[in-house]
Amino acid sequence: MNHDLSSRSPLIQVRDLTKSYHVGPTTVSALRSISLQIWPGEFVAVVGPSGSGKSTLLNMLSGVDRMTAGDVLVDGRAVQRMPEAELARWRGENLGIVFQFFQMLPTMTLLNNVMLPMELANRYTRAERRTRAAQLLTRVGLEDQIHKLPGRVSGGQQQRAAIARALANDPPIILGDEPTGNLDSGSAQIVFDLFAELVAAGKTVVMVTQDEELAARMPRQIELSEGRVAHDQGAPAYA
Amino acid sequence: MHDVFTTTLRNKVWFDLWGARQRTVQAILTIAIGAFAVGMILGSLQGVIKDTERSWSASSAPAIRLRVVEGAPADLVEHLETRPDLSAVEGQMEYAIKWRPAPDTPWQAATLVARDDYTNQKLSILSLESGAWPTRREMAVERGYPIAIGDQVELNIDDHVVTAPIIGTVYNRVTLPASLGGTPVFYTTRAHFADLTGRDRYQFLYASVPDYTPERAAAAAAALQADLKDLGLTATPASTERTYSIDPALSWSHDLINGMGFVMQTIGIVTMLLSLLLIYNTVNAIITQQTAQIGELKAIGASSRQILAVYLTIVATYGVCALIISLPLSILAANGLRTLLVTRLGVTPGPFRVEFGPLLIQAAICLFLPVLVALPPIFGGARITVREAINSYGLSGDGSALDEFVGRLSWLSRVFSLAISNAFRNWKRLLLTQLALAGAGVALVAVMSTQSTLSYASRGLFTELYQFPVQIDLARPERWTQLERIATYPGVEQVEIWRTLAGVVKPSDPASTVSARAVELNGIPLPSAAYEAQMVAGRWLEPGDTHAIVLAEGVAAELGVGPGDWVHVQLPAADGRSIWISEEEWQVVGVFIDPNIRNLSRMGMVPRDTLLTELHDGRVGNRVLVQASLSDAAAAPAFANELREFYDDLGIQATITQNDTVYQRSTRQSENLRVISMLLMVMAVIVAAVGGIALSGVLSISVLERRREIGVLRAIGATPRTIRTLFMSEGLIFGWLSWVITLLCSYPVAVALAEQVAATIGISIVFQYAWAAIAFWLVLASVIGVLASIGPAQRAIKASVQESLAYE
Amino acid sequence: MSSKLLIDVQQVTKRFPVGHHEVEVLKDISFQVHEGEFVAIVGQSGSGKSTLLNMLTGVDRPTSGEVFVNGQRLKDLSEDGLAHWRRREIGIVFQFFNLVPGLTVAQNIRLPMELADLYTPLERTARVAALLDQVGLAERATWLPSRVSGGDQQRAAIARANANDPRLIFGDEPTGRQDPRSAAACFDLFQEWVDTGKTFLMVTHSRALAARTGRTIELADGRVIRDEVH
Structure with a gap:
């Protein structure tokens, strides 16, 4: 997927997105009819108080949770219409997700963790997968650790490996769910710089964060409050 | 001391049980299946033992069982009852007959039995299952055979055919039931028995001794035997073990029940061990899953005792639920299995009931064992330090x-x-x-x-052992030349003639304390084409062997002899003038496998020529083994009947048994x-x-x-x-x-x-x-x-x- | 200083086996904290600040050295003794392991009171309500932890740390999962605790937060490199 910025068509379109949970007899609305658009190549921070719906929004974009109403179109495809198996494949090829707690599979070496999405998506040849995974780990500065198990490296290193894993299938979109939330400031800086590099390389990055400093360094901030978009600043001029 | 188990902790227990229903069900099932299996197995085993024992004791089994060759007169039985070393005496008349359900059907083996007074039996008691006791010409029949009250069957008594109306069925608990291959027994009165057979004497004497001990019974049997001898009567052992006296508490089925018990107890123990492992695994998994929570609870001040209380309560609850589920099921299943097994043994099963011993064991398995095996992982969990517990987050494990x-x-x-x-x-x-x-x-x-x-x-x-499918036993030894004429019968391919008789064998070694055993000695031609022995030890008989004997594994074990040992073999005389015609030392050369149940068969094989010499017999035999071209094994019994008729026509009397053919046996x-x-x-x-x-x-x-x-x-x-x-x-x-x-x-x-x-x-x-x-x-x-x-x-x-x- | 000595750390060293070798996480650390102080322990990831906190709460034991809390030598307490001690003497807010999953938010806060057998049932109910109110979770009282946000869970844990009204409270990144606004509210609560005479000691990686406390102890590479009272 090569997205020409000048084409000026949004990569992600969210229309009237609503998500509510049932808690006992009451219904809690996590998202209340949200609409927004994200263009290719953007670096977007999603911020807001706890419970404002940031993570829920991210889950809707990646299709890991089902919405109550509305539409999420990614590159023109309606996420909610895809059956589960297709959704999984689509996710594997088009999205890279980085979690707060890294979520590396503990029994697999970093190299295998990075190769896994390629195998799941059945992309590249066997030899290419290895080469590619090694290159990605080198890119995040882990060339010396590729045969180590996640438990043997530090949290910051695990998160860098998780970014390499997110890049495995060269997806156009990277989603981060507080990817620096569990890191000390030094490691957080390295991880943030990696995200910035990805944007420079043409990826679209949407990152949920609570770190105001980091958010301020990103071109666009979408602030959620009580399930609604409170502020949305820094959207591209052509929007 | 305050309440260890606070309200809120109880809430947590409830959540762990109900919130994780799937896991709870899994854990309960794991415990329940083990408890169920053990409860069912032990319950049915105990039920089988009780049912068979009760049935057996209702029969008042005799401690002494004699067969009187010449028959004992009726007044002798009354006289014997006055002996101080006997507490009760019962006589039974028996005669081997044939029967058939309808005129055109083949004759089958049967026994005609009479007792003095059916309404006043003392030993080896026969009970009336349905209908009435025999009268002048009406008979009763042993239950379990295809003969019903109201039937008219034909009986053949020494070629004299009578029609007998059946008016009752009798349950004899002492002999093999129909289901295990016994032959039908027809019961009649003493008077009618005498009319039909011309005899009014008791062939069997049953007696009990006061306060049974094996020694007392053996002494009474020996004294009785000596007294009978003085009266000119010969007594031979009549128990299934071929002994004169026998423990009256042991039923013919006790070996089978012991076998069943062994299997059931083994499997019961295995099942219990398996379920213990499973419970341990399940609890261990739960604790591992909740390690972080345990750490959190301890960090906010929960003591090890409180942690223990939470998890032990969870496990105990699993156990209680497992008991509630498994108890009724195992009681039902134990009764079902008991009824099935007891019926197979030919015994009338007792009513539906609950065996309390197994029930207690099952309750213990449910209530105590899970808690017991859960203790190590739970203690481990409660001991875990807070730091260990909160060490990981995200995907856990190294x-x-x-x-x-x-x-x-x-x-x-x-x-x-x-x-x-x-x-x-x-x-x-x-x-x-x-x-x-x-x-x-x-x-x-x-x-x-x-x-x-x-x-x-x-x-x-x-x-594999019996190469020839048909075996005809004869009422008395006949000459080979006569017997071999059967080779001309269409379908017969090969004929082999054996001489068999029951001998008494004991080890020659004077130091041996083993008592003599009755052994069915088969004199076979060497080499034998009809029998392919499977040896356990030593060798098979070879041409040229003389006083060589090969014993069945069970008999050899009882006598404590093996290849190379010598045994003393007594052969009874046929004429009745003396008891033994031959008493010689024979050498055991081998031990072979006999597939028959020990109680029903104790075999020894000897060279036919040597046996005939010892018996002072000519070239005679009383067992004919026939190789025939048969369409299938099931056709053998009918063919055996044809062969018997062939001999009948030659004037040779063949014994009618259900064991003519390998197929039947x-x-x-x-x-x-x-x-x-x-x-x-x-x-x-x-x-x-x-x-x-x-x-x-x-x-x-x-x-x-x-x-x-x-x-x-x-x-x-x-x-x-x-x-x-x-x-x-x-x-x-x-x-x-x-x-x-x-x-x-x-x-x-x-x-x-x-x-x-x-x-x-x-x-x-x-x-x-x-x-x-x-x-x-x-x-x-x-x-x-x-x-x-x-x-x-x-x-x-x-x-x-x-x-x-x-x-x- | 006139107020009472509450925490006395004497030459504490801690080593961990990592993989095949040993790492010295704390190197001969000594410091003292007095009653009524508001202390931030800062440092980079791997500097040993969480390990140090574990030494103070008895969650882990030093390889060598002594820790006294309110005169109690922690080394003298068994695991169970520590549990009983923690129950009454201290409160802890963890970064992640916050609430017992099967219990409602209110039950979670009530739990330490029951474990320590403090207060009557009526008092407990009243205290739980007041504590929930303090952290703005009154409406979430009957919710299960899995149904509320991470920030809410952490605030519930903060309320729970104060359940038995301890004089000493520890926090490991106690506002780490919260947005700036609720973090600030929590911070005000901590300050309120300190104002009423409690001692509060927290680990944080945020210098901005640390600057708002009364004293910052900075660790680097297992050693105290800075200890300053603002």
Whole structure:
């Protein structure tokens, strides 16, 4: 997927997105009819108080949770219409997700963790997968650790490996769910710089964060409050 | 001291039980299946023992059983009753007859019996099952045969045919029931018996002694024998063991029941051990899953006692629920199995009831054992330090050296290597699981091997040993030239003539304390074409042997002799002038396998020529073995009837038995062993069920533990199919590993079980390994592996990725 | 200083086996904290600040050295003794392991009172309500932890740390999962605790937060490199 910025068509379109949970007899609305658009190549921070719906929004974009109403179109495809198996494949090829707690599979070496999405998506040849995974780990500065198990490296290193894993299938979109939330400031800086590099390389990055400093360094901030978009600043001029 | 178990902690217990219903059900089922199996097994075993004992004791079995060759006159019985060393005496008249249900059907063997007064029996009591006791010309018949009240059957008494109306059925608890291959017994009055047979004497004398001890019974039997001798009467032993006196508490079925008991207790213990392992595994998994929570509770001030209280309550609740579920089921099943087994033994089962001993054991298994085996993991959990408990977050667990190794196998698919790593992730659990699974597998194969060994002993072995399908026994020895005329009968291919008689054998070694045993001696031609011996020790008879004897394994064991030992053999005289015609030393040259149940057959093989010489007989024989071209084995009985008629026409009287043919004997033997076979199959099903639950429990827990991992996999692009494949692979790895262990370990265990069971029943066996069971276990382990993993995996898939990621 | 000595750390060293070798996480650390102080322990990840906190709460034990809390030598307490001590003497807020999953938010806060057998049932109910109110979770009282956000869970844990009204409260990144606004509210609560005479000691990686406390102890590479009172 090569997205020409000048084409000026949004990569992600969210229309009237609503998500509510049932808690006992009451219904809690996590998202209340949200609409927004994200263009290719953007670096977007999603911020807001706890419970404002940031993570829920991210889950809707990646299709890991089902919405109550509305539409999420990614590159023109309606996420909610895809059956589960297709959704999984689509996710594997088009999205890279980085979690707060890294979520590396503990029994697999970093190299295998990075190769896994390629195998799941059945992309590249066997030899290419290895080469590619090694290159990605080198890119995040882990060339010396590729045969180590996640438990043997530090949290910051695990998160860098998780970014390499997110890049495995060269997806156009990277989603981060507080990817620096569990890191000390030094490691957080390295991880943030990696995200910035990805944007420079043409990826679209949407990152949920609570770190105001980091958010301020990103071109666009979408602030959620009580399930609604409170502020949305820094959207591209052509929007 | 304040309440250790606070309200809020109780809420937590409730949440752990109800909030994780699937796990709770799994844990309860695990405990319940083990408790159920043990309860059912012990309950039915105790029920069988009680039912058979009650039936037996209702018969007032005699301690002394004599056969009086010349018959004892009626007044003798009354006279004997006054002896101080006897407490009761009962006489029974018996005569071998033939019967048939209708005029055109072939004659079959039967026995005609009369007692002095059916309404006042003292020993070996016959009870009236239905109808009425015999009158002048109306007879009663032993129950269980295809003869009903109101039938008119034909009886052939020394070629004199009478029609007997049947008015009652009788239940004789002392002899083999119809279902185990006995012959029908017709009961009549003494007067009618005398009319029909011309005899009014008792062939059998039954007596009991006051305050039975083996010594007292033996002394009374010897004194009785001596007194009879003074009266000119010859007494021979008439118990099934061929002894004069016998423990009246031992029923003819006690060997079978011992065999059953051995099998049931073994399987009961195995099942209990398996379920203990499973309970331990389950509790361990729960504690591992909740390690972080335990740490959190301790960090806010919960003491080890409080942690213990929480988890012990959870486990105790599992136990209580398991008891509530398993108790009624095991009581029902125990009664069902008892009725089935007791009926097979030909005994009338007692009413539905609850055996309290097994019930208490079952309650203990449910209430105490889970708590007991749960103590180590729970103590371990309660002792865990807060730091250890809160050490990890996100995907938990460390990789091992194995994972690093698997990781380097680049040719493996990532998903498959993940499955391997997962299966071997927790070594301790893997070990325990495999112990349980392979234990179930080994038990299954052992049980099924024992079953096929017994089945072979009663089917395959007979046809291998007896090369000729038909065997005709004659009322008295006849000349070979006469007997061989049967070779001309169409279909007969080969004829072999044996001389058989019951001799008395004891070890020659004067130091031996073994008492003499009656042995059925078969004088066979050398070499014999009709009999293909299977040797256990020593050698088979060879041409040129003279005073050489080969004994059946069971007999040799009883006498304590083996190849090279000498035995003293007494042969009874046929003319009645003296008791023994020959008393010689014979050398045991070999021990062979006799597939018959010990109580029914004790065989020895000797050279025919030497035996005939010792008996001062000419070229005569009383057993004819016939090789014939038969369409199938089942056709043999009819052919045997034709051969008997052929001899009849020659004036040779053939004994009518149900044992003419190998087919009949092996069928009868199978019938005898069917109760054990059936039991073994029931046990196999139980063991397989426990194994199945074991595997499914482990897999469910392992899936539950890894819901977050499933969420991550799906988030990075794994389709539901990939997830299913992952968990199915893991299930198959578990199942197949257990199969390999089963394959490696089952043979010796199976041999041991089969030999032990055979020894208890008293038969010789040729071990048959149940390859079918190994194949079956492979299929079962695979099916369970797939089924048990697919359910929980499916549920994990159904949950949204978000839920899986949030799952704690 | 006039107020009472509450925490006395004497030459504490802690080593961990990591993989095949040993790592010295704390190197001969000594410091003292007096009653009524508001202390932030800062440092980079791996500097040993969480490990130090574990030494103070008895969650882990030093390889060598002594820790006294309110005169109690922690080394003298067994695991169970520590549990009983923690119950009454201290409160802890963890970064992640916050609430017992099967219990509602209110039950979670009530739990330490029951474990320590403090207060009457009526008092407990009243205290739980007041504590929930303090952290703005009154409406979430009957919710299960899995149904509320991470920030809410952490605030519930903060309320729970104060359940038995301890004089000493520890926090490991106690506002780490919260947005700036609720973090600020929590911070005000901590300050309120300190104002009423409690001692509060927290680990944080945020210098901005640390600057708002009364004293910052900075660790680097297992040693105290800075200890300053603002």
